[in-house]
Amino acid sequence: MxxxxxxxxxxxxxxxxxxxxxxxxxxxxxxxxxxxxxxxxxxxxxxxxxxxxxxxxxxxxxxxxxxxxxxxxxxxxxxxxxxxxxxxxxxxxxxxxxxxxxxxxxxxxxxxxxxxxxxxxxxxxxxxxxxxxxxxxxxxxxxxxxxxxxxxxxxxxxxxxxxxxxxxxxxxNAASKEPEKPEGYHAQVDQILAYIHQNIGQPLAIETLAEHFFLSPSYLCRIFKSTTGTTINKYITAKRITLAKSLLMEGHTVSETAELCGFNDYSNFLKAFTKAVGISPKKYASFT
Missing domain, CATH: 2.60.120.10 (Jelly Rolls)
Structure with missing residues (x-):
């Protein structure tokens, strides 16, 4: 092999x-x-x-x-x-x-x-x-x-x-309830990740996130990038695409999926999905 x-x-x-x-x-x-x-x-x-x-x-x-x-x-x-x-x-x-x-x-x-x-x-x-x-x-x-x-x-x-x-x-490990805190753990970034995960279908502008966590936009972007190795916008897009794949496999239409994933622009959804997955949302949905 x-x-x-x-x-x-x-x-x-x-x-x-x-x-x-x-x-x-x-x-x-x-x-x-x-x-x-x-x-x-x-x-x-x-x-x-x-x-x-x-x-x-x-x-x-x-x-x-x-x-x-x-x-x-x-x-x-x-x-x-x-x-x-x-x-x-x-x-x-x-x-x-x-x-x-x-x-x-x-x-x-x-x-x-x-x-x-x-x-x-x-x-x-x-x-x-x-x-x-x-x-x-x-x-x-x-x-x-x-x-x-x-x-x-x-x-x-x-x-x-x-x-x-x-x-x-x-x-x-069934009795263990404490999640792992790896080297370089940053409590604020962990909270930001959890918030994005829970609100992925909602608008998540950097300014909105910064206001929610009482941080300046520049500081928010800096600690997120230094901790995760990626930008907030790239992370949010990746999260939305993973959700879109799941929704399409469940039978949702492409337009429904775009809305549920928080994409406020249908054409942006088509471009982002196709770039990340390699095929269009419609073609991906046809595999279900």
Whole structure:
């Protein structure tokens, strides 16, 4: 199986094959900006990296951390270590995982279940990390006759194992209600993220946000950018696009979706959605 050295190449391969793709990445690839894509993402940290912003939640990244990100969640890697940032990333086509699932075994569970105390991350033990990397090595070694079937079989075994890890980790942390406060945590920015998340369908001009939090617009923009690594407007747009994808999949019309997501201009919605997702809202809705 081909192992990509670019996250974007893996995403493109996944979209083309409608199955899954694997990438092994290092610090020499510039991280993607706040983005959304149509595939699930499994992100395993080997070394380096400091922080992940997924939707409205921050996470500190440590070696052995595994993140589960679905197709409706915007995410952005911030504050990357300048020396080493090695990670393994799977891009997975959602319908492919659904096809592999059974009534007794839902392989989408780790991407669709979001316990408040757990969120998107689990921390694998040394033994779990070894087993995860065993599957990665096995996949990367497959070639020749029957490779398609062998890749599918190993991937299926991997996803059963990861769902088992996710379920067990969620159970172990069920009593924990305190959300993670990563390095560089900024209480005001955390409040701003929560406010945007709760009011994404409403007008969210910078001036309005600044007035709500009793801050100057310039200071608001400065602390948001320094903490998240992206601008408020880019973050809000990404959040609105992720909501739009979900609404379109639920059967809402394009015009209804634009209004519910807080886009006050229909043409701006069409441009923003097409740029972020790669296809128009109408075409995306036709896949439902």
């Amino acid at each position: 081909k192992v990509f050295t670019s996250c974007q190449d893996a995403i493109n391969a996944c979209s083309t094959s409608h199955s899954f793709a694997l990438a092994h990445l290092y610090s020499d690839e510039k991280p993607m900006k706040m983005h959304i894509h149509n595939s699930y993402e499994l992100y395993f940290s080997i070394s380096g990296g400091r922080q992940f912003l997924i939707d409205n939640r921050f996470y500190t990244i440590q070696p052995g951390d595994l993140f589960f990100i679905n197709q409706y969640e915007s995410h952005h890697l911030t504050q990357i270590d300048s020396q080493v940032h090695e990670r393994i990333v799977f891009s997975i086509y959602p319908d492919y995982l659904k096809e592999l699932s059974t009534p007794e075994t839902d392989l989408n569970y780790c991407f669709s279940c979001r316990p408040e105390n757990l969120g998107h991350k689990i921390s694998l033990s040394d033994e779990e990390q070894k087993r995860f990397r065993y599957y990665v090595h096995k996949l990367s070694s497959i070639q020749g006759y029957g490779s398609d079937l062998l890749e599918k079989a190993v991937f299926l075994e991997l996803m059963v194992y990861l769902n088992h890890c996710f379920s067990r980790y969620a159970g172990q």
